Amino acid sequence: MHIVVDLNRCQGYAQCVFLAHQIFRLSGDEALTYEPNPDDARRLQVQRAAAACPVQAIMIDRQDDAERGAA
Amino acid sequence: MVEETPWQQALRYANRANPYPFYAELRKTPVARQPDGTYVVSTYREIVALLHDPRVSSDIRKIRQATTTDAEQEAGASEDVISLEPNIITSDPPEHDHDRRLMTRHFYGPQDAPHQISDLEPEIGRVVAGLLDAMRDQTRIDVVDEFAYPLPVTLISKILGVPLKDEPRFHAWIETALNALDFGPEAISEELQSQLEGGRQGVRELKRFIAELLDTYAKQPGPGMLSAMVHDDGREGHMSEGVLLSNALLLLFAGHETTVNLIAHSVLTLLRHPDALQKLRRRPELIVPGVEELLRYESSVQFWHTRSAVEDIEIAGTLIPQGSPIFLVYGSGNRDPERFANPDELDLERPDNQHLGFSQGIHFCFGAPLARLEVQAAVGEFVRRVENPRLVVDPPPYRHNQIFRGPRHVLVDIDGIRD
């Protein structure tokens, strides 16, 4: 799966880190880094993290995206 | 008799089950001065702005005494009697930031892999399963006493290292303390006045209980976060005994009371919205966004009362004078039609649901991830396993407290419990 975090919006609440520390990490108190293309097996965790973001900065691709392959 | 403001009406016990029409009235004046000098903020935009405004203090000691009423001075005096140091909800930076950082490490685990709360998921599942299993032979259940309460209290006790055998004691103290707190016109009623001393006594007992527990752990390390905090290596600085005690109290109390209300309200709300309930049965994955909507729809913390203006603040055409208490009404902001389309409708898939159920800014709910995991598991399994649940009484009886608003009982008739 593919995700992106709008780090302009991110305020470092770290809710994603607490719910899915395999995908989201803090460097220091506030600087967020993450795995942009996590394994599909982590989808539930990632969805939980995205739902929990107080500023809704985590965006996930469409699960049923049929148009993955570019020409 | 002077007519009561929408805020005062919203606070009346008779309106506890449905304060929302009064909130709608209140939002016509986004920042509304009350007769006692409190500024009540009810619109989403203004609440968010003040949550991020460094001219707002959360330290209750900074509220100018001159503006408070007798009842509040009384409440202030009782704080003095009980003499608690500020905890992370009632302190400002830099103390707040430091204390919260330290607590975060003990609650969630090391900064590079804070796994402790997410690791609890299987245990949360086991507790939920056990509670539902225990209802197998019943035709009527109380969602509050048999389901919503036992889950979070079991978990927070384990996390903190508070013996579960003491639960009946601390539960009673918290209950009396909560019942004695009132911000509305009924604060001066005889009934409330008669409970004040009991409430104070509850806090004193709770304080003594936690202090003794911390002492025990100081002598002999044990399991859980409290012992770990007592034996903190100090690499992030020192937390005084008094501050540690205040925060331990806060963790125990806030670590379950708000979650109880959220689970109870969630079940109640879903039973009132059969379409949403059906949808959740069909698509169990909607529990994740669904809990966000439930947090918006019935916020466990309706407002917060310790903030004040450290200097004059002009907002939404109103000047909040220095020293004035500021109440931010999350429960109203979450129903603000300027921010949420059709705010009084329940939409489990609501897009852009940036609700205030856990507040925002530096005082964002400390235990939110734990609460989310608990409520997702509890409500998800309730919906899946409980056969044909029907509300017996609607609206149900509510607890007295206005901030931590929730039903006292939610009686539900059921046909059985699925595996």
Add this chain to the structure above:
Amino acid sequence: MTLSATLAELVRDFKANGRIVIVGASLAGLRAAEALRGEGFAGSLTIIGDEPYEPYDRPPLSKQVLKGWVQADHTQLPRFQELDADWRLGLAAVGLDRATRQVRLANGEQVPYDRLLIATGTRARQWPNPAEAALEGVYSIRSRDDAERLQQALMAGPSRVLVIGAGFIGSEVASVCRDLDIPVTVTERGPAPLIGALGGVIGEIAAEMQRDHGVDLRCRVGVSSLEGDAGGHVRRARLSDGTTIEADVVLASLGSVRNVEWLEGSGLAAGFWGVGCDAGGRAFDINGVTTDTVYVAGDVARAPHVLYEYQFLAMEHWDNAVFGAEVAAHNMVNLEPGYRPHLLLPGFWSGQFGVNIKSVGVPPFGDEIVFTQGSIKERRFAAAYGRRGRIVAAVTFDHGKWLQYYAELIERSAPFPPPPPGWDRPDVMKPIPAEFPEPGVPTAIPDVVLTGHDPNERRAEFRPRDRPS
């Protein structure tokens, strides 16, 4: 038929049958394509990109990718819309003929359009000496491939990394090196790191931060030459102060160059600072006249900004790419009065040395700075930038939760200095000069630049200046 009905019919017809070409298959290109489909555009959509990859996100490259946590090919951007697009990846656009409305590709193919979006972004400025730049071990970082190569070089355990240029990318790479316990030297021609974007006062704090983390930081020093061994691998650098640095990995982080060369002869207002356009993303021609068919978004766009005296602003920022693309896409398939403006308050972030640096507004527009919250010593603070008594920007170090307060002040052009906070006051709260370098002082170019009022940029157009790092 009334005029408005005719216009509505035009829009409907274009949405059904129009041909749109997007040049640039990165963040702005992708988001524009999605926005076009979201607007109901059902015509043909062609996306041209010079890299062979589907759109990917660049900010992770200099952070988690370089650190070795995330693979470079794990940076693909999520998709939010069905695109049904004709992707032409691995093929650069090399020319634009506005008379015949065709984009020429590197393979000679001509792609016709009714509406064109230019989203070609920027590339890393290369080390100016081609022979030295060709030495093995000399890197720049902009693309996925760049990041992968540099990451492998770091994994090999170099004896020392030399970072030339202490802008954001250079500083982030130095931070990763220290995380990996690799010795690193950073040279910066200006007096401090990050000075172009945040000024000398903040730069001084950034400098201390680097040194505390063991970076060998050398300011007011340039690299005169790079020297290789017999095998053609870089071994040392000679600095402008006469000293030498032994290093087997060199990163040239000299800022970026806007990808406008392919527009030569197109008659657009394209030059050193990018492609001029109005606040709706409509490109200006060389005379400063708005075109009706060509739009611009992302790093390559420069448009007048209402908050900054209508000066042209070029923003190499992530959300500028996203929102600029959305606005341009909307305007591509609508007509007046349905146009939307791109009124973004610029903002960026950078994670380095365990600190989250965030900013809103345009710091170099300010000439004074005041610390407003927190502690400089502990590197957790907020500061505001002012100009003529108005707040124009703010920066935070590990204080991101407060930034939106300052953003609102900037949007309102509130007085500078802002009122003091109720607690956690910095030791000194007096405005002081922000110490931005004079224009023309050689340093890392900031990623937001005010480029004056002239949409035509004639000098840049006709007398392209060589800008050595």
